Amino acid sequence: MLTAHKIKVFQSLDKKKFRQKYNLFLVEGNKTIKEIPNSHFKIREIFSLDPSEIPTGDFDTTKITPKDLKKISFLQHPKDSVAVCELGEEKFLANLPIQIVLDGIQDPGNLGTIIRLADWFGIPQIICSEDTVDLYNPKVIQASMGSFLRVNVVYRDLVEYLTHSDAAKIGTDMDGENLYHHKFPEKFNLILGNEGNGMRPETERLLTEKITIPRFGKSTESLNVSMATGIILGQIFSHKG
Amino acid sequence: MLTAHKIKVFQSLDKKKFRQKYNLFLVEGNKTIKEIPNSHFKIREIFSLDPSEIPTGDFDTTKITPKDLKKISFLQHPKDSVAVCELGEEKFLANLPIQIVLDGIQDPGNLGTIIRLADWFGIPQIICSEDTVDLYNPKVIQASMGSFLRVNVVYRDLVEYLTHSDAAKIGTDMDGENLYHHKFPEKFNLILGNEGNGMRPETERLLTEKITIPRFGKSTESLNVSMATGIILGQIFSHKG
Structure with a gap:
């Protein structure tokens, strides 16, 4: 009742x-x-x-x-x-070939959309910084369109996680290598930062590779973080397609 | 005052x-x-x-x-x-190498996001079906983040436009060719359909090539139309990067 x-x-x-x-x-x-x-x-x-x-x-x-x-x-x-x-019990999947890592994503729509992307591309886990918006926020659940049921989302101290990860740490940066020329290694973390401020300096310091999505037009804004994630994953998977 | x-x-x-x-x-x-x-x-x-x-x-x-x-x-x-x-005066840019065409996009956020993508990739014009959400809808203007100032958005009878266009007509379709294997011609229309129903049969009938974004995971939903546009444009421009 x-x-x-x-x-x-x-x-x-x-x-x-x-x-x-x-x-x-x-x-x-x-x-x-x-x-x-x-x-x-x-x-x-x-x-x-x-x-x-x-x-x-x-x-x-x-x-x-x-x-x-x-x-x-x-x-x-x-x-x-x-x-x-x-609420789901926290589990952690170790040693995944591609690991999405989010540093301080605040917008529930962005987290939901990135969960949906992970599901589309068959990426089983997203590791979020502790200040990233909560998975169970109703707007995240809604925007994920059911994908939260298949993608494991965990919250971690990113500095600790990345320091101990033996995989490459790849992040976006305006001065990074052209995404389309970048050779992605076998195993890596793909790290995306906060909507307005990018990733925190202590996370950025741990990057081992930096990439950038080339801009062909005169746009004065950077791409939205979930769109950037989609374009990068699309490019990564173009070699697996 | x-x-x-x-x-x-x-x-x-x-x-x-x-x-x-x-x-x-x-x-x-x-x-x-x-x-x-x-x-x-x-x-x-x-x-x-x-x-x-x-x-x-x-x-x-x-x-x-x-x-x-x-x-x-x-x-x-x-x-x-x-x-x-x-309101801007309608002008029409003819003979563009890449022409984005939208058939019945209803969500203002999607149109705004696609305008932003066009701006990023330097695509000067979007042709919308007459039932596509209005460019000047406050939510479209907002979501475009200023990109409506640089991308020309016009409304047309798509059947008439496509019938007279001598460029290839490429649309998304679940049974289309793998996006990553598709060879895009020099000059083409990229046609995206309505959020729930895809493109109208009379538009789909005019397609000359069909592509699909391969799904690697177990996602039960298709990608959002603006995300699909971003991934396709990312792939198209990967050859220009």
């Missing part, structure tokens, strides 16, 4: 503090919810306009009205269902 | 109907506003928290309060200034 207490709890889940307190986050939309049982995430409870559309499992599904759905949804235009899920 | 009448007019400019009626649209933020005098767009009037930050020219600049700025801004967090500009 959707009690007043539950509504209050769910509404608080847009804040990391409360997601951690209750160990819960929300997933919206049947399309993504149907994929949860194939992931390591556990559904606690589902609220749906039409429970017949929802997979069954070891959880309750409650039919609710559009009015109640609006109360618990974080979307401007709520979809069909909301699944209340438990 | 910022009269009540002007406030009412400016607030109506989020609708295409009123932008056309008044022949006006808004540009927000000093960074972009400073670039307008280098473009073919004409500033009618500027409202700014600090006019000393603004270029001078053949227009009035009025100092306004944050409270008044909030009234005329379309941004959730208004910036420093709003420029009231006249």
Whole structure:
């Protein structure tokens, strides 16, 4: 049942503090919810306009009205269902050939888009600095379009991680080598920095290779970080295609 | 002066109907506003928290309060200034080597991002189907980050345009040739379709070449159209880099 207490709890889940307190986050939309049982995430409870559309499992599904759905949804235009899920347990995948590393990404849309890109290119893990936006932020989950179910996202002290990584550390830099001429090694970290400020100096200091995406036009802005990630991954995988 | 009448007019400019009626649209933020005098767009009037930050020219600049700025801004967090500009005159650039063509793009953020990409790669024009979101939509202008000043965006009947274009017509298709193996001709149209439905059958019928971005992972969603555009352009320009 959707009690007043539950509504209050769910509404608080847009804040990391409360997601951690209750160990819960929300997933919206049947399309993504149907994929949860194939992931390591556990559904606690589902609220749906039409429970017949929802997979069954070891959880309750409650039919609710559009009015109640609006109360618990974080979307401007709520979809069909909301699944209340438990936060995933942290695991760490070591020794991956390509490791995406994010230093201080703040925009939830950017993290979500980069998770979606990792999923597209079959990159199993993203390592984020501790100040990167939280994976379970409703806007990150939404922007990832279900890809958070397949891409492992972990938070680490990047200086510590990179210092101990024996793979190349490749980052973007305006004065780096032309992306299209760069020969990527067998195993590397691809490090992307904050939207406005790039990566922190202590991260940048650990880079072993610097690349740049050449600009052919007169654009006065750099590319958005998720677009840059897409173009770089596209180039890397062009040699595997 | 910022009269009540002007406030009412400016607030109506989020609708295409009123932008056309008044022949006006808004540009927000000093960074972009400073670039307008280098473009073919004409500033009618500027409202700014600090006019000393603004270029001078053949227009009035009025100092306004944050409270008044909030009234005329379309941004959730208004910036420093709003420029009231006249809609650009339609011109058409013929015979470009690379011509981006958009069929029914609805999301303003996607059009803005694709304009930004065109600017980055030095592609001077985007041809949109008549049902593509309007260039002067405040969210398109915002997402383009000033690139609308350098990229010519025109609206055309695509069937008519493509039928008469003597360049190759290349579109994305799930069953198309691997992007990374495709040899792009000297001169071509790159056609991207609507976010949910792809391109219309009457446009698709005119394609001469089909490409696909290979998926390496288990992602269940296709790539966002602006991300797909970025990856394809990245690949095309990798041969020019």
